Amino acid sequence: MRRWLFKSEPDVWSWDDQVARGDRGEQWDGVRNYQARNNMQAMAKGDLGFFYHSNKERAIVGIVEVIAEAHPDSTTDDPRWHCVDIRAVEPLSRPVTLEMCKAEPRLADMVLVRNSRLSVQPVAPEEWRLVRELGGLDPDG
DNA sequence: GCCAACGTTGGC
DNA sequence: GCCAACGTTGGC
Numbered sequence: 001m002r003r004w005l006f007k008s009e010p011d012v013w014s015w016d017d018q019v020a021r022g023d024r025g026e027q028w029d030g031v032r033n034y035q036a037r038n039n040m041q042a043m044a045k046g047d048l049g050f051f052y053h054s055n056k057e058r059a060i061v062g063i064v065e066v067i068a069e070a071h072p073d074s075t076t077d078d079p080r081w082h083c084v085d086i087r088a089v090e091p092l093s094r095p096v097t098l099e100m101c102k103a104e105p106r107l108a109d110m111v112l113v114r115n116s117r118l119s120v121q122p123v124a125p126e127e128w129r130l131v132r133e134l135g136g137l138d139p140d141g
Numbered sequence: 142g143c144c145a146a147c148g149t150t151g152g153c
Numbered sequence: 154g155c156c157a158a159c160g161t162t163g164g165c
């Protein structure tokens with residue numbers, strides 16, 4: 001199983017919006033960037049991800065699960081763009097801010113730290129454990 | 142609100 | 154195919 005990070009502007013689509021969708025989940029549409037799309041195409045059902053609020057908040061706030069693999073993005077007729085469906089699994093006990101990630105030497109190579117503009121990114125297993133721990137969850141849970 | 146980083150577009 | 158111009162993202 002692989003781990004990912006999904007970035008969203010909370011004004012547009014927030015963790016609360018995601019939670020409100022329940023287990024039906026929601027398609028992660030609107031991605032118009034090849035790298036982000038390629039990451040989604042590499043996802044398998046059951047993969048997990050972090051849900052990150054960009055802009056004002058700048059923090060990882062929850063855990064999501066991929067419930068449908070890449071399929072055409074219904075918000076465009078352009079066949080290049082695909083999206084996956086995700087559902088909210090659980091919130092972090094406390095948000096893990098970008099500032100905390102930058103301050104943690106073991107997260108120095110995290111894509112979130114290195115490339116702030118990529119909206120769908122891979123997360124390494126050690127990074128996953130550490131962020132969970134910083135967020136007050138069982139790192140292996 | 143500013144601007145750096147990055148991606149895309151289009152002229153040549 | 155190169156690169157300048159432009160647009161967008163997102164941290165600060």
